[in-house]
Amino acid sequence: MDISRRNLIKSTLAASAAAAAGLSLGCKKKEAAPTTAATETPAATTTAASASTVAVDKWVKGVCRMCGTGCSIYVGVKDGKMVAIKGNVDSKTNTKGFLCIKGMNIWKVAYHPDRLTTPLIRKNGKLEPATWDEALTLIETKFKEFHKKYGYDSVAYYGSGQCTTEESYTFNKIWKGGFGSNMMDGNPRLCMASAVAGYLSSFGSDEPAGAYEDIENAKCIFITGSNTSEAHPILFRRISSYKRQNPDVKIIVCEPRKTQTSKIADLWMPSLPGTDLAIFNGMAREIIKNDWHDKEFIARHARFTQGDGTEASTFDEYIKFIEKYTPEYVEKVTGCPAASVKQAAEWFAKSGATLSLWCMGLNQRSNGVWANNLIHNLHVITGNIGKPGADPFSLTGQPNACGGVRETGSLAHLLPGCRPVAVEPWRKYVESYWKVAEHSINPSKAINPKPGFPAVKLFSSLGGENEADKPVKAILISTTNPAQTLPNLNKFVPNIKNAFTVVIDIFPTRTAQLASVVLPASFLYEKGGVYGCSERRSFLTQKAIEPLEGTKADLWIACQIAKRMGLEKFIAWSNEEDIVKMAEMAWNDYIGCTANTEKTLAGATYKRLMESTTGVQWPCPSEDHPGTYKRYVRGMDPVFDDPKKYGYEIPEDADMFFYGRKDGKINVFMRDAEPKASEKISKEYPFLMTTGRVIEQWHTGTMTMRIPETAAAHPNSYIEIHVNDAKKLGLSQGDMVKVESVRGENVLPVRVVNMTLEGVCFVPMHDQKGARMVNFICNDVVDATSGEPDYKVSAVKITKVSGPQKVDDKFVVTKSELDSPTFS
Amino acid sequence: MIIAASILYFQEDHYDDLIKLINQHKNIEITNEDKENGKMVVTIEAENNKDIEDLEEIFHNCDFIIDFTHHAFYFGDEVEKAETTGIIPDFDIKKPFTKKKIL
Structure with a gap:
């Protein structure tokens, strides 16, 4: 140059x-x-x-x-x-x-040379190049055959929080409206489902009331179950910068490992994996004991409940329920010092504006929904909702889990607007809006009222034609990698392989290795589309460059399938040639469908999104509406202006009203801390293993392990072990160990640390090398309400295999390995 | 060759120390500064992101640096290389990361 x-x-x-x-x-x-x-x-x-x-x-x-x-x-x-x-x-x-x-x-x-550029069809065990027409014809033939032979629920879709909103909405409409099947789910089931169920059960409406803007308005930030510094680095920079400028702001971090996130904390609250519900109940007890609770807020906005929330209770009963969670008891159960519980309770209640942030550490648990409920409890009893800087705010793990999957209802139990498919009035409305009776290929001519299977059950039910106990025979998987991300992989890998599996992706993946058909996809900047992030903000990525030759946008693929399945008129944008116009039509259909819900983005037209440099936060009912920073507050939330339009009733004198529930109050739950379904340590499996992200890697490393810098920074998985545990096991830095649960094993290098609790070990989740894919070890037990698996608590044993060995690092599945899924 | 535009936030009373530090690195140029408010925009020429990360570490280790953030990157030449050679540009393999790699 x-x-x-x-x-x-x-x-x-x-x-x-x-x-x-x-x-x-x-x-x-x-x-x-x-x-x-x-x-x-x-x-x-x-x-x-x-x-x-x-x-x-x-x-x-x-x-x-x-x-x-x-x-x-x-x-x-x-x-x-x-x-x-x-x-x-x-x-x-x-x-x-x-x-x-x-x-x-x-x-x-x-621009990576590993990009997939040709459709592939498996013939005699080998994936061979094919034309788009050949691949799509095969998909059409198989889907029609299975529909006829095994019923409409035999063909499933599994999507992603990385598909665009237009793509997820289109697939959702094809499956639920066109096929009359709810047999579709997505990878947000593995990361956000417990947050969804938490908001729904506490507030009656999904997604946070506040926004990222609350960070700079908070006086206390309670980070729990989130290594924000690595999983959301830019948000962490925002928090740490705010803390630096406002040293009086209190930062509390509650998690089993003392990660980089806790470096900015005033207080780190350790907790043994799976036990933090006791901490939350203990904090609630301290708050009430010390009279730090907000009596007025409780009187106006809290509804105390027992059991699943249907049975009303009282504040006094709640006090009795949490009485056992003394700081000393909490210390015994969780490992968190009693004094820390007291201090955290005081800061949380007395700061004036407390913001809670959490992520997979709470959600990916067999008691994930309950953990979410207990965070909401703390905000209700202290009145930390509905004012600047005060909010229980769940961070999403993917860029479009909220906008693309939760809001479009692209999960097995939902419809657009994040409303349950089982709720008849809403189902009938969507049927009518979509004109299902006119277009569906299912003789029922209706949306199935029965929810489909959530991810783990879906993949348990997937199998070959010769497997009578596996009712799902085919699956279309877009922009995600379940052969690496599902827990207890030994159980699911054969199912994905035996079924007719279609994979849409940009790179070869572990799932593509098992596929019957692989379709090469365009990258986000080659097609454009809307993403909606954690703070209810939808933002349009405009198409920047032409797609790599041979690849197609997922939306185009969805439309081709729709056309071939007889849904050409149902998916009106399927005949459009231009991908941007196609996406705009899909978006318009979506915002029309959800215009009368609190998730409304009716004012976020494509033209507005194209011009906007900030995106738009729902509710946004009209083009002249700026979007909403705070929900549930009169003067800020447009639902208050015309509640009937959205199916709600709000008293005229209510300044704050949680309209998701008819009485306008938030459920305060009595949730016991005992993680009944979580795995316990035993003599044979004496360590608790937890999993998570590292800053340089993203999900299964299909992209980041191909970027030399990020691959080199984290070239392989490892196991972090406390220095005292390492001593007991005779392990030194870099030694190779076998990590085993009752389900599977890994062989990993050891990283001896002092930032985790004794008895607790950690393995990152991104490594594609079979012997280091941690989900062979993880537990596939799920939260009974959300269906989200428990990746955070697995009982394991650790055995030394050898001294330090050269590790086959920076491993990625290449095109040449697509036919040899050895997983070793 | 990549070019980064980055922002340095520093303690105002350590401006001269910052200049001394910057002068030790020929690939850094100051383009704008607000001495009174402790802000400076610099551009960095680097062979790869590793070089930039190394610089970042050096700057972060100075007490008077409050923050060092990157705002924009130009990598046109690298794209051309990747397209013509089919190889994604890497850093010098003889100087691998040591910060986090354990073997």
Whole structure:
């Protein structure tokens, strides 16, 4: 690159960074520094304009897809190629436009030589190249055959919180409306289902009342079951930056490992995996004992309940129920010092505005819904809801788990608007909106009132035609990798292999290795689409570049399947040629369908989303509505303006009303802390193993393990063991150990640490190497309400295999390995 | 070659120390600064992200650096290399990460 061009590129990027930093006209510049647009002199403006042209032809806005935060970016395009990336200065998520290492490297995914570019059909055990027509014809033939032979529920769909909203909505409409089958679920079942059920059972309506903006308004931030620093790095930067500027703000971190997240904490509350419900009940007890509870808020907004929430109770009964959770008892059960429980309770209750943030540490548990309920309890009894900085806020693990899956109702038990399929009035409305009676290929001409199977049951029920006990014979899997992400993999790998499995993905994966058909997909920036992040904000990624030759957008694939299955008129956008117009039509259909729900994005037209640099938060009922920062508060939440439209009743004098439940109150549950279904340690399996993310890797590493920098930073899985446990087992740094549960085993290098509790070990989840795929060990027991598996608590034994060995690191499934799924 | 535009947040009374530190790295240029409020925009030329991460570590280890954040990246030349060679540009394999790798 010649020097003048290089300098011009630097000027372009620097101008953008200066805007992000809020550096303006008055800033001093070093004499030697090159001219930038930030000076805004006429000459500088001209220079910046030229620089911009040299660097990129256009900047196209979008969302980073490498975690659940929903960071807003611009992709720089030159000669039809992605050549630059920058943060969106206007962003409400990654404020100031900051980016993390995964986001910066996203281009390496787009241009990676491992990208799948040809449909593949398995013939005589080998995946062989095929045309799109051959692949789609085979899918059509098989789906029709199974529908006829085994019924409509024999063909399933399994989606992802990384599909766009338009894609998830289209697949949902095809399956539930077109096929009359609810046999569809998605990977958010593995990560967010307990949060959904928690919000629904406590509030009667899914998703948080608040937003990321609450971070900078909070006086106390309670982070539990979340290693935010690694799983949501940009949000963590936001929190740590706020803490730095406001040292009086209290940060409490409650989790089994003392991770990077706890480095900014005023208080770390350790808890043995699966036991933190005792901490939450203990904090509630301390709050009430010390008279720190908000009596007025409780009187107005709390409904005390017993059992599953249907049986009303009283505040006095609640006090009796939590009485046993003394700080000393909590310490005994959880390992968290009694003094810490008292301190946390005081800060939580007395700060003036407490924000709770949690993620998979609470959700991926056999008592995940209950854990969610108990966090909501703490907010209700302290009145920490409905005011700036106060909210129980669940962080999602994927960029479009909320918008694409929860809000479009693309789970086995839901319909668009996140309302249950079993609820007749809503089902009838959706049937009518979709004109199911006119278009469905199912003779019932109706949406099935019976929910389909949640993920674990779905994959348990999947199998070959010769397996009479497996009613699901075919599955279409989009943008996810269940042959690596499901727990207790030994149980599910054969099922995926034996069924007629279609995989849509951009890279070879463990699931693709088992597939009957593999369809090469376009990358997000090659197609565009809407993502909705944790804070109810939908943001449009615009198509930036043409799809890699041979690949197709998932939406196009959905439409081809619809057409071939006789649903051409039902999916009106299936005849559209242009992928952007196709997506716009799907989006319009979706926002029309949900316009009369509190999830309404009716005001977020495609035109508005294309023009917006911030996205739109629901409820947003009209184009002139700004979107909603706080739900349930009159003057902020538009549902209060016309509650009947949304099927609710709100008293005219109510300033705050939790309309999801008829009485407008939030359920306060009496949930016992004993994790009945979680695995317990035993003499044979004396360690509790928990799993999670690391900052450089995303999910199963199909993308991040192909980025040299992130792969090198975390090239393989390992097991973290407390130094005292290592001593007892005679283990040193790097020794190889066998980690076994009753379900399966891994062989892993040891990392000796002092940041976990004794008896607790941790294994990251991203490694594709069969012997290091931790989900062979994990438990497939699920939360009875949400159906979410318990990845966080597995009893294991650890045995030394050898001293340090060279590990086959940076492992990815390559195209040449698609036919040899050895999983070793 | 990649080019990054990054923002340094520093303690205002350590401006001279920051300049000394920056001057030790030829690949860093100051483009804008707000000395009074402890903010500075720099551009970095680097062979790869590893180089940038190494710099990040050096800066983060200085007490007077409050934050070092990246805002924009240009990687056009790398895309061209990847397209013509079919190889995703890597850093020098003889200098692997040591920070987190355990074997």
